[in-house]
Amino acid sequence: MTRLATWCGVLAPASFVTAWAVCGTLRDGYDPVDEAISQLAREGTPGRLGMTAGFVGFGVLLPVFAQRLPRLLSAGSSLRVTATVAGLSTLAVAAFPLQHEPGGTGDARHAVAAGVGYLAMAASPALAVGPLLRSGRRTAAGASAAVSAVSAAALVASVTTAHTGLWQRVGLGVVDAWFASVALWALRRPLP
Numbered sequence: 001m002t003r004l005a006t007w008c009g010v011l012a013p014a015s016f017v018t019a020w021a022v023c024g025t026l027r028d029g030y031d032p033v034d035e036a037i038s039q040l041a042r043e044g045t046p047g048r049l050g051m052t053a054g055f056v057g058f059g060v061l062l063p064v065f066a067q068r069l070p071r072l073l074s075a076g077s078s079l080r081v082t083a084t085v086a087g088l089s090t091l092a093v094a095a096f097p098l099q100h101e102p103g104g105t106g107d108a109r110h111a112v113a114a115g116v117g118y119l120a121m122a123a124s125p126a127l128a129v130g131p132l133l134r135s136g137r138r139t140a141a142g143a144s145a146a147v148s149a150v151s152a153a154a155l156v157a158s159v160t161t162a163h164t165g166l167w168q169r170v171g172l173g174v175v176d177a178w179f180a181s182v183a184l185w186a187l188r189r190p191l192p
Helices: 002-026 037-041 048-072 077-095 105-134 138-160 164-188
Strands: none
Touching: 002 037, 002 048, 002 164, 037 048, 037 077, 037 164, 048 077, 048 164, 077 105, 105 138, 105 164, 138 164
C-alpha cells in the first residue's frame, strides 16, 4: 500500500498535465498562452469531459500521496494538509466548472476553489524546506524553496498580467514536477 500511495505522487500530476496538454492541443482555437486551463472544462465546450477527468484524477490521487508525503520528507502534518487541500480543491474545480456564459455565481465558486488550490499547491514545497534543512538535505531544501517561489510568483502573474494560461502552467507545473520528483525519488529507495 505504501508504494501504491507513492505512485499516486506520479500519477496525480501526470493526470492533470496530460489532460490540459492533450485537451488544449485537440481544441481548435484554444490558446494555451492566453487562456486559463479551466477554459478547457467550461460548460458546453468540446473536450470538457477530458479536462474534467484530469481534474478528478489529480483530485483523487494527490490526497492519497499526501498521506505518505510528510514521512518521505520528515515533515509535519501541515504538508499533508496543504497537499490534501490542493487535491480536494481540484475536485471542487471539477464540480464547479466555468459556466457556459461567463460570470455569475458558478464562475465565482470555481474561482474560489481554484484560488484555494493554487495557494495550497504553492505552499506545499515551502513547507518541506525546514524539514529538509534539518535532515541535512540542503539541495532538496533549496529546490523546494525555489519551486514554491516560482509557483507563487507565476500564479500571482496569472491573475494580474496577460498570458494567464502560460503563467498558470508555469505555476502549477513546477509544483506538479516537484510532487512527481519526490515520489520518483522515494520509489527508487529501498523499502524500510
